Amino acid sequence: MNDTEQLIKEALGRLAERTPHPGPTLNALRRKRKRQRNNIFLIATAGMAAVVTLIFAGVIASDRYTPPNANDAAAALVQDNGKSVAFKYAPHWLPSGFVESLRATNVSPTRVWGPAGATPYSNPSLVIRALGGMPDTHGWESANVRGLEAWVQVRGDAATVVWKAQDVLEVTMSGASDAREVALRVAESVRADAKITHEPPFKLEGRYAELVRGTAPDRWHSSLGRNSISVQVATDRPELPAPNEALTVRGKQGVRNGNTVAVQDGGLWISATSSAWSDELIELVNKVEIAGGPDTGWIGKGL
Amino acid sequence: MTPSFDDFVAAQVTPLLRYATVLTCDPHLAQDVVQEVLLRAQQKWDRIGSVDLPNAYVKRMVTNEYLSWRRRRAAKDVALCMTTLESVTPPVGDKTHHYDEREAMLQRIAKLPRKQRAAVVLRYYENYEDSEIAQMLGCAEGTVRSHISRALATLRLDHTPEPAGVGLRIGEGLS
Incomplete structure (x- = not known):
């Protein structure tokens, strides 16, 4: 590989580091799916209403016509990279029953809360991030957080508050009719807290896991992206539909399934997956270093 | 066993966004492309979820979406900013x-x-x-x-x- 090709690889790797956080994509996807379901429901309902109308209009009932009940028709339509990452800030108020389900450190230090057992970012959810700089708040509503100038943006049942404390902080509440009020109340409760640190459960070639999610301290999943390869350590066995091919990895019997290699080691499943198979996947799994006593006590905990 | 669409999204959304970001050189466009693709994938999940490598299939959808997206927006350059x-x-x-x-x-x-x-x-x-x-x-x-x-x-x-x-x-x- 020549210098230009090496530079291309490095440039693309650098671009990959700027991958946006999945939260907005997942939220938008959720909103669109909901809208789609509603549309299907409305079309079905309208279709039913049309059939009912036709029936009562006399196409089928003809001489046995009786006027439709207006209330019935209306009712039918009205339904509806560091070992220890300092988060530096912590909320002191959360919606009732919310527990922490995700911590990410790849781009902006991020923490996610939601109802116990819920998938991170599923509605309702609360996300707090420390941003690297002030986002474009053009068109946002002006607000106030602990005497500091803040900006609020409401989109449907989601609201985002951004303000500049020592760092730029962002609170997003999704899936609540009073999202604006909740987001502002959480923002008001955020305080600097040097004790809130996070120790990723594994490292690979000097880089630490960039995301950990789970529902309990003993049920979690962590991952690290390395170019197009995703390396994962989890308490649960990854999805490996048969047939699987046996191979040796980390000195143990592991499995290869398509472009995924996985092995159970010390009670944890270590795996690497990519869009194309290469022996590098085995090498990477071999190189994964598990932290002794992973810091997962925060998973499933509220305040 | 076919993975559920939600499990697939939870595991693959970040790799897909990473690939789309590199492909489009534009994180906003990457988000749009991945959203569109996942929305369509969800509608056809019975079929996509049963192929050998759903993630490879969806990645190809992302590539095609990017190429067609660019064609649809040919009048406007969306290159890296x-x-x-x-x-x-x-x-x-x-x-x-x-x-x-x-x-x-x-x-x-x-x-x-x-x-x-x-x-x-x-x-x-x-x-x-x-x-x-x-x-x-x-x-x-x-x-x-x-x-x-x-x-x-x-x-x-x-x-x-x-x-x-x-x-x-x-x-x-x-x-």
Whole structure:
């Protein structure tokens, strides 16, 4: 590989580091799916209403016509990279029953809360991030957080508050009719807290896991992206539909399934997956270093 | 066992976004492309979820969506804008002297014609073979080699290494 090709690889790797956080994509996807379901429901309902109308209009009932009940028709339509990452800030108020389900450190230090057992970012959810700089708040509503100038943006049942404390902080509440009020109340409760640190459960070639999610301290999943390869350590066995091919990895019997290699080691499943198979996947799994006593006590905990 | 669509999304959304970001050179567009693709994938999940490698299938959908998206928006260039990138995801500090060269290279990659750029990403980011790239882009292997050869010629032509610290400033000279 020549210098230009090496530079291309490095440039693309650098671009990959700027991958946006999945939260907005997942939220938008959720909103669109909901809208789609509603549309299907409305079309079905309208279709039913049309059939009912036709029936009562006399196409089928003809001489046995009786006027439709207006209330019935209306009712039918009205339904509806560091070992220890300092988060530096912590909320002191959360919606009732919310527990922490995700911590990410790849781009902006991020923490996610939601109802116990819920998938991170599923509605309702609360996300707090420390941003690297002030986002474009053009068109946002002006607000106030602990005497500091803040900006609020409401989109449907989601609201985002951004303000500049020592760092730029962002609170997003999704899936609540009073999202604006909740987001502002959480923002008001955020305080600097040097004790809130996070120790990723594994490292690979000097880089630490960039995301950990789970529902309990003993049920979690962590991952690290390395170019197009995703390396994962989890308490649960990854999805490996048969047939699987046996191979040796980390000195143990592991499995290869398509472009995924996985092995159970010390009670944890270590795996690497990519869009194309290469022996590098085995090498990477071999190189994964598990932290002794992973810091997962925060998973499933509220305040 | 077919994975549920929600499990698939939870596991694959970040790799898909990462691939789309590299492919589009635009995090906003990457988000839009991945959203559209996942929405369509969900509608056909019974079929997609039962193929051998659903993630490879969906990745191909992302590639096609990007290529067609570009065609739909042909009148408007959506190539890399560093200010857009910085606003979405501020770069991690990098003190190596390669920084400016890499940024300048990124700008040149962003200006490549779409199929050349896709071929370059698949070759140098995804480490695909010619045959795999051809399958992904729906063209002949010879065409793939031609795309990559032309892209390399362009990138090499523009590649004049600068001394450390004298590179382009972020955002300069970009559309």
